[in-house]
Amino acid sequence: MATKVVRGKRKRAVSPGKKKFIQKKRRGEIKHKKKLGKISFDLTRITKGHIEPGDLPIIESPVAHxxxxxxxxxxxxxxxxxxxxxxxxxxxxxxxxxxxxxxxxxxxxxxxxxxxxxxxxxxxxxxxxxxxxxxxxxxxxxxxxxxxxxxxxxxxxxxxxxxxxxxxxxxxxxxxxxxxxxxxxxxxxxxxxxxxxxxxxxxxxxxxxxxxxxxxxxxxxxxxxxxxxxxxxxxxxxxxxxxxxxxxxxxxxxxxxxxxxxxxxxKPRATSQNVIQDVIRVGKKDVKIDLLHQLLLDRDFSKVIIFGRTKRGVEHLARQLTERGFRVDAIHGDKTQSARSRALKRFTRDEVQVLVATDVAARGLDIPDVTHVINYDIPETYDDYVHRIGRTGRAGKKGIALTFVDADFDK
The missing domain is CATH 3.40.50.300 (P-loop containing nucleotide triphosphate hydrolases)
Incomplete structure (x- = not known):
């Protein structure tokens, strides 16, 4: 009797270090933030364009050159x-x-x-x-x-x-x-x-x-x-x-x-000085993706990072925008390293207009000339918010950060 051959996707080998990490997580030795847990985000801290009241004064370098x-x-x-x-x-x-x-x-x-x-x-x-x-x-x-x-x-x-x-x-x-x-x-x-x-x-x-x-x-x-x-x-x-x-x-x-x-x-005020911050309220009759579409048609939105909270959501949004004719790439934890590196290279070289990302995948990225950061999904914490908007307004340049919120989010 012939052996039935099942064809499918080839699984990547898991390194010993990764296996140990997974085992620790299953045993409860590693505690992660629940990314889909309760959002502890104070909207009033951004609606007036300020990171937070009482920012420290700008600190100058003690060495001039x-x-x-x-x-x-x-x-x-x-x-x-x-x-x-x-x-x-x-x-x-x-x-x-x-x-x-x-x-x-x-x-x-x-x-x-x-x-x-x-x-x-x-x-x-x-x-x-x-x-x-x-x-x-x-x-x-x-x-x-x-x-x-x-x-x-x-x-x-x-x-x-x-x-x-x-x-x-x-x-x-x-x-x-x-x-x-x-x-x-x-x-x-x-x-x-x-x-x-x-x-x-x-x-x-x-x-x-x-x-x-x-x-x-x-x-x-x-x-x-x-x-x-x-x-x-x-x-x-x-x-x-x-x-x-x-x-x-x-x-x-x-x-x-x-x-x-x-x-x-x-801890200078560089973020609040260089980044104009605002919110976009999404009403019950509004379609969120349509509002985003209208923004991206503006020529000023030439190099945009859009943040989502989940890997699945980021992938879905990137696919939707691609279907609407925008040049888009995405980075998240389910992407292979080569795919993530390729996406970042394309975005850095202005081969794509939009990069859709999760918080972890975009941590620490330093990409020049990002014009806008859009929080398509509201960040879980204020620290996440500060990190996200810090992708724009870098090296003394101005940037804009927009956050989508439900009309009754803070009511």
Whole structure:
């Protein structure tokens, strides 16, 4: 009797690190926010165009020019080539201290120049000592890739290598690159821990470790994995924490591992100054997708990020807009890494007008010249709202953030 062959979609292999993560989640060891839970969002905080009353005053950088830093001249040349002349406040505060070898906690929102704040002094240290190695841990694949892109621009022509270790890409290729001992290893906690357990990555020999977006790692349940890696790294080593907020668990983690750190908090009014915020009330007789359609026909809406709360909702909205003739891509957790990278590249190059995204998939993205952010689904928390609208109005440019709400949402 012939064997019946069932044809279907080929399943991607699940890495050991991912399996362990799933098992922990099932046992209840990892607590996630319930993304579809009760929304704790105060609409009055945005209807008048203000992030929040009592914003701190704008903080100026204590260093006026990149030439004033004690950085290698080749790094300054690469900065000048990109027309980067003046450091942001977080860069002006932290770069001199990192150059001195002090542990640092940097509390600042995305879009404030955090990536350059740690990359520039660490590249300088590598040029002074070719054996200096840096491990950078990021919560999402997209952020890890973005950090690597920034690294390659700053380290152009300097013979300093890097490798990105993230899921959804070829593991064998990452292992081969690691065997060449690159100066910078940039990755997500799951893939890094997987490589450590396979004995393909030895974290004991890193002289510097950066944890970027630590608060998001906490939200995603990665803190135990991060702690496990930090315990393996030999002392003395330089440890840098960067986060938008400092919840109690992160403060405890910092107290456990950092040695006499200096803390810098940069919370300027840049978001409320550069981003015009407003709401669009959707009446009972209105069709939400039609209202969105009318907005996107406006020529000023040339580069738009639209946020949804669920992966399914994001995919459905992207399909609807495509059917209506708009150039659209989407990023969410069910997309393969290559598909997400391709979508981001197309959006960055203006090959598509609209990028529809979930909060987690878009975390930390730094895409230039985004004209509008649209909250098609209202964010669950105020922190999520601040993160979303921070995708526009970056680098001193103006942006617009619009939030769709039911007509009786706050009644």
């Amino acid at each position: 990149f030439d004033d830093f004690k950085l290698d001249e080749r790094i300054k040349k690469n900065l000048a080539h990109r027309n980067l002349l003046h450091p942001t406040p977080i860069q002006g505060l932290t770069i001199p201290v990192i150059l001195e070898g002090r542990d640092v906690i940097g509390v600042a929102n995305t879009g404030t120049g955090k990536t350059a704040a740690f990359l520039l002094p660490l590249i300088h240290k590598t040029l002074k000592n070719p054996n200096h190695r840096t491990l950078i841990i990021a919560p999402t694949r997209e952020l890890a890739e973005q950090i690597d892109r920034e690294f390659r621009l700053f380290a152009h022509g300097l013979r300093i290598g890097s490798v990105v270790c993230i899921g959804g890409t070829y593991l064998d290729e990452q292992i081969r690159t690691l065997a060449r001992n690159p100066h910078f290893v940039i990755g997500t906690p799951g893939r890094l821990l997987d490589l450590i357990e396979r004995k393909k990555l030895d974290v004991r020999n890193f002289q510097a470790v950066v944890l970027d977006e630590v608060d998001r790692m906490l939200d995603m349940g990665f803190l135990k994995d991060v702690k496990k890696m930090l315990l393996q790294i030999s002392k003395p080593r330089l440890l840098l924490f960067f986060s938008a907020t400092m919840p109690k668990l992160i403060s405890e983690l910092a107290a456990q591992f950092l040695q006499d750190p200096l803390t810098f908090t940069v």
